[in-house]
Amino acid sequence: MKDSIRHLIQQALDRLTAEGVLPAGLTPVIQVENTKDKSHGDFASNIAMMLAKPAGMKPRDLAERLIAALPADEQLTKVEIAGPGFLNFFQNSDALAQRLEAALADAKLGVRKNGPAQRVVVDLSAPNLAKEMHVGHLRSTIIGDGVARVLDFLGDTVIRQNHVGDWGTQFGMLLAYMQENPAAAESELADLEGFYRAAKKRFDDSPEFADRARELVVQLQAGDAECLRLWHRFNDISLSHCQALYDRLGVKLSMADVKGESAYNDDLPQVVADLAAKGLLTEDNGAKCVFMDEFKNAEGNPLPLIVQKAGGGYLYATTDLAATRYRAGVLKADRVLYFVDQRQALHFQMVFACARLAGFVPSSMEMEHMGFGTMNGPDGRPFKTRDGGTVKLVQLLDEAEQRAYSL
Known part of the structure; x- marks a missing residue:
């Protein structure tokens, strides 16, 4: 309603300017506020007092001219002058009631989408597996779910994609830790978070362990049977924890929506080969990179988008590039929204630019990073699972319920 009143006032100002009452070139910020006393109307504006001096008029006199110039509107019953020159607007309750009744009678509540319906991929939640979800995963999950529901309501075809972290260096680290301490690992798997931190500590403390972990990543990506067996076990346990939380939160995510990094593994060599065929690859210290003119560091040197490490392993960029062309070619998306901090x-800017440069997506497909802030610890920095101070999401929900029931 405030926007409607601002528009009415602007029309009155335009009319008075055309009549010579107000000087040309005025661009006031039209303020409309709720009244404190409803006997003085529902909304008030001080526009007459703001423009009285340039108009060379008393505020109340200008207020009278403004009222006379206001277009008629069925949403208002009357406009009065109050005090030194306030305009008080009285809302038409009957008209408001009719609008509400019409909205309630409409399955879409009177809300319509601008433009045609689209196929929209919503990339949300995306926790790293082999460890439990923590408070840092809440925003991507809830914000992404909320936007997906709105798009559903507006008539878009929404495809939810839970791009879970089920591939890469962390799994080489976990496999190496299990191979090193099989008996301990069996008991520690009940606490995925503790298991992850123990493996990460070994990775940080031992260069030999870190080298073995990296070798196992390559073996896993190459399809080694034993690595895959252990990997499936980690994933099954972690995904069951995630799904229990999704069900508890009431978000529209299921196992069918999981399309993790591993799903693109077979396409990763082809991604690199296609980039090479396009003449986009440069070797830098053994790694294969894409350099794009628009991305430079503070010194003005080009930033690399690394798609294959010197040891042969792939990175998030490679998987994300594979995902862009899957979403374009298989899912036929018109628009892709990424809910990542x-x-x-x-x-994402570099991945999107590279995907377009390589022809992985059509020019018509929109790709948008829907960024948000981080959940920080007492030191003001984002939580890190490896440090052990992160609040598990299940613990947060338990405490929230306990506090709610205790009130």
Whole structure:
């Protein structure tokens, strides 16, 4: 309603300017506020007092001219002058009631989408597996679910994609830890978070362990049977934890929506080969990279988008590039929304630019990073699972319920 009143006032100002009452070139910020006393109307504006001096008029006199110039509107019953020159607007309750009744009688509540319906892929939640979800996963899950529901309501075909982290260096680290301590690993798997931190500590403390972990990543990506067996076990346990939380949160995510990094593994060599065929690859210290003119560091040097490490392993960029062309070619998406925190803004800018440069997606397909802030610890920095101070999401929900029931 405030916007409607601002529009009415602007029309009155335009009319008075055309009549010579107000000087040309005025661009006031039209303020409309709720009244404190409803006997003085529902909304008030001080526009007459703001423009009285340039108009060379008393505020109340200008207020009278403004009222006379206001277009008629069925949403208002009357407009009065109050005090030194306030305009008080009285809302038409009957008209408001009719609008509400019409909205309630409409399955879409009177809301319509601008433009045609689209096929929209919503990339949301995306926790790393082999460890439990923590508070940092809440925003991507809830914000992404909320937007997906709105798009559903507006008539878009929404395809939810839970791009879980079920591939890469972390799994080589976990496999190496299990191979090193099979008996301990059996008991520790009940606490995925503790298991992950123990493996990460070994990875950080032992260069030999880290080298073995990296070798196992390559073996896993190459389809080694034993690595795959252990990998499936980690994933099954972690995904069951995730699904229990999704069900508890009431978000529209199921196992059918999981399309993790591993799903694109077979396409990763082809992604690199296609980039090479397009003449986009440059070797830098043994790694295969894409350099794009629009991305430079503070010194003005080009930033690399690394798609294959010197040891042969692939990275998030490679998987994300494979995902873009799957979503374009298989899912036939018109639009893709990525709900990932703001720290990944540059990564997605580079991936989107590379995908377009390589022809992985059509020019018509929209790709948008829907960034948001991070959940930080007492030191003001984002939580890190490896440090052990992260609040598990299940613990947060338990405490929230306990506090709610205790009130």
